[in-house]
Amino acid sequence: xxxxxxxxxxxxxxxxxxxxxxxxxxxxxxxxxxxxxxxxxxxxxxxxxxxxxxxxxxxxxxxxxxxxxxxxxxxxxxxxxxxxxxxxxxxxxxxxxxxxxxxxxxxxxxxxxxxxxxxxxxxxxxxxxxxxxxxxxxxxxxxxxxxxxxxxxxxxxxxxxxxxxxxxxxxxxxxxxxxxxxxxxxxxxxxxxxxxxxxxxxxxxxxxxxxxxxxxxxxxxxxxxxxxxxxxxxxxxxxxxxxxxxxxxxxxxxxxxxxxxxxxxxxxxxxxxxxxxxxxxxxxxxxxxxxxxxxxxxxxxxxxxxxxxxxxxxxxxxxxxxxxxxxxxxxxxxxxxxxxxxxxxxxxxxxxxxxxxxx
Amino acid sequence: xxxxxxxxxxxxxxxxxxxxxxxxxxxxxxxxxxxxxxxxxxxxxxxxxxxxxxxxxxxxxxxxxxxxxxxxxxxxxxxxxxxxxxxxxxxxxxxxxxxxxxxxxxxxxxxxxxxxxxxxxxxxxxxxxxxxxxxxxxxxxxxxxxxxxxxxxxxxxxxxxxxxxxxxxxxxxxxxxxxxxxxxxxxxxxxxxxxxxxxxxxxxxxxxxxxxxxxxxxxxxxxxxxxxxxxxxxxxxxxxxxxxxxxxxxxxxxxxxxxxxxxxxxxxxxxxxxxxxxxxxxxxxxxxxxxxxxxxxxxxxxxxxxxxxxxxxxxxxxxxxxxxxxxxxxxxxxxxxxxxxxxxxxxxxxxxxxxxxxxxxxxxxxxxxxxxxxxxxxxxxxxxxxxxxxxxxxxxxxxxxxxxxxxx
Numbered sequence: 178x179x180x181x182x183x184x185x186x187x188x189x190x191x192x193x194x195x196x197x198x199x200x201x202x203x204x205x206x207x208x209x210x211x212x213x214x215x216x217x218x219x220x221x222x223x224x225x226x227x228x229x230x231x232x233x234x235x236x237x238x239x240x241x242x243x244x245x246x247x248x249x250x251x252x253x254x255x256x257x258x259x260x261x262x263x264x265x266x267x268x269x270x271x272x273x274x275x276x277x278x279x280x281x282x283x284x285x286x287x288x289x290x291x292x293x294x295x296x297x298x299x300x301x302x303x304x305x306x307x308x309x310x311x312x313x314x315x316x317x318x319x320x321x322x323x324x325x326x327x328x329x330x331x332x333x334x335x336x337x338x339x340x341x342x343x344x345x346x347x348x349x350x351x352x353x354x355x356x357x358x359x360x361x362x363x364x365x366x367x368x369x370x371x372x373x374x375x376x377x378x379x380x381x382x383x384x385x386x387x388x389x390x391x392x393x394x395x396x397x398x399x400x401x402x403x404x405x406x407x408x409x410x411x412x413x414x415x416x417x418x419x420x421x422x423x424x425x426x427x428x429x430x431x432x433x434x435x436x437x438x439x440x441x442x443x444x445x446x447x448x449x450x451x452x453x454x455x456x457x458x459x460x461x462x463x464x465x466x467x468x469x470x471x472x473x474x475x476x477x478x479x480x481x482x483x484x485x486x487x488x489x490x491x492x493x494x495x496x497x498x499x500x501x502x503x504x505x506x507x508x509x510x511x512x513x514x515x516x517x518x519x520x521x522x523x524x525x526x527x528x529x530x531x532x533x534x535x536x
Numbered sequence: 537x538x539x540x541x542x543x544x545x546x547x548x549x550x551x552x553x554x555x556x557x558x559x560x561x562x563x564x565x566x567x568x569x570x571x572x573x574x575x576x577x578x579x580x581x582x583x584x585x586x587x588x589x590x591x592x593x594x595x596x597x598x599x600x601x602x603x604x605x606x607x608x609x610x611x612x613x614x615x616x617x618x619x620x621x622x623x624x625x626x627x628x629x630x631x632x633x634x635x636x637x638x639x640x641x642x643x644x645x646x647x648x649x650x651x652x653x654x655x656x657x658x659x660x661x662x663x664x665x666x667x668x669x670x671x672x673x674x675x676x677x678x679x680x681x682x683x684x685x686x687x688x689x690x691x692x693x694x695x696x697x698x699x700x701x702x703x704x705x706x707x708x709x710x711x712x713x714x715x716x717x718x719x720x721x722x723x724x725x726x727x728x729x730x731x732x733x734x735x736x737x738x739x740x741x742x743x744x745x746x747x748x749x750x751x752x753x754x755x756x757x758x759x760x761x762x763x764x765x766x767x768x769x770x771x772x773x774x775x776x777x778x779x780x781x782x783x784x785x786x787x788x789x790x791x792x793x794x795x796x797x798x799x800x801x802x803x804x805x806x807x808x809x810x811x812x813x814x815x816x817x818x819x820x821x822x823x824x825x826x827x828x829x830x831x832x833x834x835x836x837x838x839x840x841x842x843x844x845x846x847x848x849x850x851x852x853x854x855x856x857x858x859x860x861x862x863x864x865x866x867x868x869x870x871x872x873x874x875x876x877x878x879x880x881x882x883x884x885x886x887x888x889x890x891x892x893x894x895x896x897x898x899x900x901x902x903x904x905x906x907x908x909x910x911x912x913x914x915x916x917x918x919x920x921x922x923x924x925x926x927x928x929x930x931x932x933x934x935x936x937x938x939x940x941x942x943x944x
Contacts, residue, residue: 223672224676224677225676329557405670412670414929499736500670501740501743501746502670504745505925
């Protein structure tokens, strides 16, 4: 028994646990401040001031909102299925947070002679893992919508399910082209491949080789996150906020939070797959590490990833406050008749080019 | 209304392939309280049943116990997005019964107020079409300018939504300089905003796709239902009360009546936008005409109707005649002439008519409001049938269904 305990790399477990704790809390904090950011961006676009009462520039607003949600009365409708009613938001929240496990957040740190990778699990099917988790995410919405026993919620659940399934297809097809270029499903390999490109990695970003793929992926990401113009499941003017109509208190908060975490994670994912991940553009990370030390480079690369993701998050918000939403048949039309053929064509062209260039 | 189309099967029956959905009375898209019982096959609307009456306040009955000037406050509460228009329509009706001729200046001032109200109504309606299709931003752009319009009302009569603006025969007091400055400010600044609003929507692909073909109505069907106003013009009929039966000197103004072709939501949207441009031009013309008035004409702000227009307060304290009129007006002791009049104006929403029967008493024997909304709503089922749930929401907002006007 003692021998077995000795064989375990305790430092490894501790560093992973710390990493998990840091990443999960980071996701939560970022999701909180995304709500603040959304309101400020909306205010800017709409010629308003936005939240500015709680703390300087209103930066304590998310805390106030969260606190309010916690203290709100918990209402579970009598007609609902109680167990599923609670399961819905829980599932939404869990799946939203699970995605963060396979993201490479930066180059590795060096602490006391140990190399600590900034990735919780560098599994060789990272991309598949994300798709699997995201697919489970729709159950959170469906279960919540169905168990509410409300017709508006039910309609919203149906919309969410068909929307997610349709757009996941196009998303997957757009991704296949990227996977063909990288030759791996492993997130770290995809990033390293891009970092090896010209101009300190900048020329290697997949977006330059897959602009169409990126566009399709981005559109599908909007749909997967239920953001305008694909916010049909919530559609406040048609379905009264749809699936979370019957929810109150922190269960509502979970749904809202999960949406923002999903948005952040999909932007991180897009940065990783298409924008070179944690690559710092025009900088050779290995040379830089020799000059200023490995840990500083890790920090900078992490910030670089965040900057890319935040830019995409901003674009998400920009779109949300600019365009109207689709009608349901138009949504399906776009997904099946436009995005999937585009993604397929993109895949075929990529495959043909790879074959031709490698001949 | 449409019981014969309704599929009625016991709840839980396996043959029942449709769902009944209550869109309203408290639904964000109804913008007021009225109920649509939709029979849905998936998201497709099989039939729609309308219910009105949730905010029925019996205005027509109340009016039978009130003096003419007291009824003005009721008209405010019909279409509350453009209260001043209703007030003006009512004053014009009373003047028709009393046979009062208003000075030109009063007409021009009324035209300014009416066109401002039309703009405020149209901008709300069109921006709400945006909100209901999911684009909230355009709504706030123009909403700031409705605020400017309300400030103008505020300057003229001291209130904002339910204005009770004007009196029988003219205005309670003259417009002050601040009011004219604010009107000028509005007509200077609004075009840029309206342009921006049009840029945001008119050719936005998603918006156009949502609206084109949603809730269309042919000119013939629209006329059969009794459509008027922008909704009829969108169907291609150039009927505008300001042109066919001019009142308040509208015949002196130069403006075009925009028309659509298909009568769908997009045409209604464009017609309303175009009407806002026309209203701006009418206000400019009215301002110029006001500036051209000379002498006594340039200061008068009400006609001489001692029976209904309250005398100056200092005169009430010093002059016998004025004191008597004041007393009689306040106590409502004035018998109106016997008669029967119908007067309609081009309100923001269509032809707003007042049918007034007087038996020579102190209050109307009967008063009927012809509310355009109520008439549009009859066509709701025909407009949304075979559409999707989202279409029903857009149709409701683009018809500009206002519960206050629908129920009266």
